[in-house]
Every structure is written in structure tokens, then in C-alpha cells.
Amino acid sequence: MSEVILKTTDLVREYDLPRPSIFSKQSRLRVLHGVSVELAAGRSLGIVGESGSGKSTLARAVMGLERPQSGEVNIAGRNIYALDRSGLREARKGFQAIFQDPYGSLDPRHTVRTIISEPIVSLERGTAPAERNRRIAEVLEAVGLPLASADKYPHEFSGGQRQRIAIARALITRPALIVADEPVSALDVSIQAQVLNLMMDLQEKLGLSYLFISHDLGVVRAITDRVAVMHLGRIVEEGPTAAVFDNPRHPYTQALVAAVPKPFSGRRKRVRSDGPPQTPVHTATTAVGCAYAAVCPVRQEICLTRTPEAKPVTPAWSARCHFA
């Protein structure tokens, strides 16, 4: 069994809802309902789900940006929310993020050199300028950008190149874990493939682990070993990526996989639904029953009265459904 780089245990994150009046009781929206994931070193775990499923909240909690109400985030064996300021600063060198929008995540008034060196300037104070320049050259080479790009500004680069800059910035502290929140969804298909290939190359070369968040099942399939499907703040199915997508066990995963339009499938087969389309909503507190029951095609009595536990399909694959 290889070393576990990231382990979250029962993460619960709630947001305060606006109060109708100052006298009313504070109500809360629970966005993560006890999420536990584990990522082995050198591997990649995909988190898929629709908007509002809590996947970005999970990423922010893992990055130490949003303290969960309960639960733990252990990165390389340390609970990052139990560390003091300097301890967290030290730990942050080990995990870095790549964000979705390569246009918004790079400061337009800074040169690429300033952008890329920011993590070492703030996390590794006292690094000599020569050493810093050496590291900048190293990461630029790793992401396939010419050294001359260091003195240019973000607007001089295309979307794919900007995302390479964002990857270079994440790599410069030599992290073991990279949290990538929709890193390629703003890119065109042909450029997306280039960036994904780069991420795979870097993973093999540097032994990186990825927590890869995306709504695109195809992208997740290409880059991850394991996948966790999130629905309304719960992981409803988790297992080896290819197995889960080829033979999904949870009705929600099945619906998700079936909804992706595929080339060569011919004219679409319409599902005539009776009544208005239903969308399940977040439950403010932990309600009883399965959150997917409202729209689930295989719903039974038990789904409304008992919250399903994660049931093992194989030792490495589980689904949170009474009928999995």
C-alpha cells in the first residue's frame, strides 16, 4: 500500500443563510455532508459533479482556504487545520492550486517572473535571487515555455500558455499535491489535450498527486485513476475511474454518464418526461432519506426513510445507494 498524501475525514462545511429578520434564528446551508476521500501519493483522484454539488468547496477546504465546521484534512500526515500560522506556511509548500480561469487567475500587471516567483517569495522567505531565478527557469522549462516568457505579461499569451504559467506557479514550491479546480474547462479541445498531456507528463516525472475537479467526465477519465462522484455535498460513488464510468452503480452516476452527448451515437433519443423537470435542492440540515430520491428512477419506500450508507461494490469501489 503506497503512502497516503491526502485524507479528508467527515468534512462538514456549512454556510450561513441570510436571515429573514434579525430576530429569526440563524439557518444554515450544509454544502458538504461529511465528505471523506483518500488520495495515494503519485495518483490522481477526480471529483465530478454538477454545479452546486460542493466540489469546489471541497477543493477550497483541502487548500486550507475555508475551515470546515467539522472533520479533518490531512495532507502528508498533518492536519492542516490544527497547524499554527508558521506551520501552515511551511505545509503550504507541499500543496498548491491551479484554478479554472487562466484569464482571471494571473495578475495582468505583473510579469510572468513575478507571478511565478510569488509562492517562493511568500512561502520561502530568504531564498537568494540567484536560486530564485534558477527555480523560475526550471519550472518554465518543465511546462514547455521559453525562458524569455519570464519578462512578458499575461496578455501576451494564449489561454493554453496562460494555463501553463499557472501550472508553473503551482510547481515552483515543489509540491507533492496539486489541487486543480477545472483547470482545462476554459480551453479549446485541442489546447485542452495539450495541457492535460503536460499534466500527465509532470505527474510521471515529478511524482505529483492530483486532486482533479471537473464537470467534464471525459477529461476526468483521461487523467485520473480514481473518481468520486459528488451529489449535493455527498460522495455518492467512488471507485476506479474506468470501472465507475463504464458500469456506474449509483442511479445519479448513471444519469450523469448517460447525459453526455457522444459522437457517433446518431440522432438523440428523447426522454419524454411527464411534468416539469425536477431539480433536487440542498437540504439545510441533515434530513433523513436519500438526497437523490426525489428524482431517482429506482426509488423505493426505504429511500425516503433511511439515508443510504456507502456500500462496497468491490473492495476499492463503493456506492451510496440502497440498491447498488
Added chain:
Amino acid sequence: MTKPLLQMAGMSVELSAGASRVDIVCDIDLKLNRGERLGIVGESGSGKSMTALAVMGLLPQRMRVRGELSFDGRNLAGLSEAEYCGYRGRRMAMIFQEPMTALNPVKSIGAQIAEGRRLHLGESKADAEKKARALLDRVGLPAPRFDLDLYPHQLSGGQRQRVMIAMAIACEPDLLIADEPTTALDVTVQAQILDLLDELIEDTGTALMLITHDLGVVSEMTDRIAVMYAGRIIETGRTDDVFARMAHPYARGLFAASPHGAALADRQPSQGRPRLNAIPGIVPDPFGRPPHCSFAERCSYAQADCRQAIPALDLINTDDNVEHRAACFHPRERMVAP
């Protein structure tokens, strides 16, 4: 032979920037009849959205249409703005990509849907609102939950896109242009919106021009497709035929690069992770397009003649009276296995 509803022949869109002029869309030949569904596929910068905006007469100010662009026999380039307003929303309508920004945030959805009918058909407020109510029901937003008095911010992305569709079909247009209608939406919501569009087109017989970069969406929604690259159509034909042959290396590359592509079918778990077949390089800038095949620099099949002239959109096959054309000196023969 009746005249097609929409006809483009040698149409170009010219952009003037200072003293220099450049065609951002070149030599487009397209025909579209009532009841037909045409898909336009391409990446950003390929000119697919500009082609749609040219039809709608909504091009940015520095751009101009050259060549033939006619709708129902009338030359659109010659219309005055007032005449164009009589077409837009009435005869042709567009569904925009971003339902978040394309709706007016300070007008109720009922007023926005009714606006077209009041303006174009001169209906009274009461009649138009009754029709707006029916349209909202039609797109799957029933009363009383989805009242006409709601404002866009009270709706989710998928619901807003339904409102956009209701607005577009309010005056029963002959031509519906959908520019990436589902790109901003989740897959399950996307499936609902595609089902709705499919149903509406079947019922009303509208012509559909669907612009997308998603090969899965065009494959499921259209009869014919045109693949665009760097402002030109590089392959066009029946959707099935184009998917089956993919004669142009770019069409093939685009498919192989997408994670749904065939590349992943034969992955071998023992030998590390298979790479995607990325297309090297980037799309040339409109101001720096080469005087030869603009894909030559990225093409793995490029030969000497590819760097000498721009290939014409040549006929390579005819199936069911629909021509399959590709702009390549060395079109691929081998069928791609589905």
C-alpha cells in the same frame, strides 16, 4: 427548385483595424432550408460565432459583410437597420451562449418574452402576456412556480436558458440560431435543453443553425455539419458522413483530441496513462494567417503543396444529394472506426 431560406455564397466578414484589413471569415458557402438542422463546429477564433452574427446583422461596427448573404431571397447586406429590425426576432432569432448575461436583469421575464410579439405582431399587452405564459409552459417552466413577474436573477442557469429559448421562439421564426446554447450548463441540464430544442424544431419546422465546439452535441442534434478552422469551412457534409470519414486532418485531429475520442478506447492499464492526441501549435491569429493552408503548420500530413496555396472546398463524395466537401489537398481516405 425553390430558393433556400438562408444562402451564403462566397461570404466573407472583413475587419478593418486602422489601415489594415483582414477577413476574419472567408468564402463561406452555406445553404439552409426550413426544417433542416445545420451544425457549425470549430474552436474559438474559427469564425463560427461571427458567421452567426453576420446573419443576424449584429456584427461589431468595424466589421462588414462581403459576398452574398440572403435570407428568403432578400439580400441581407442591403437592408437598412430599420428593415433589419423587422427580420430580427420575427423571421430569425438567436439563442445566445450566456443565459446569465443575455437577459435584461431589470425587466421581468414575462415582459422580455412578450416584447417581441408586441413589437413585431402588434399584439396588445394582455394577448402577448397570455402567449408568454403559454411559451413558458412550452419550455418547461409551468405556473405558478414560474410566474411572468420573475426576474432573471431568481432563476438558475438552465431555467434562464429556457427563458432565452422562449424569447427566441416567441414569434415563430423561420430560422433559429443557437450559439453554444448549452456550453455554460451542466450535462443533465444540457440534456434537457437539447431535448427541448429537438422537440420544438420537430413541431415548428424551424431551420436550426447550431453553433458548438462539442462534437457529441452536433452528432446528436444535426443533419449536416460544417467544420470551421481559421475563418474557413474546411469540411462539410451530412453529419454521419463527416463523422464516418473525417477527410480533413483538422476534423480528425479535433475528434482525436477530445477526451471522448477513440484514443481512449484502446487504453492499456499496464503501460502508464495513455496521452491524448493533442494537435500541436495554436490557431493562427487572423492578422497572421498564412497565404496557404492555414492548418499546414499543425498538420502531420502536410506536404510541399500545402504550403503553396489555399486548398479549395472540393467535392469528395455525394450522399443522399448532400455533397461532402473538404478543403484539403490530401484528404484522408480511411474511415475512422466509431
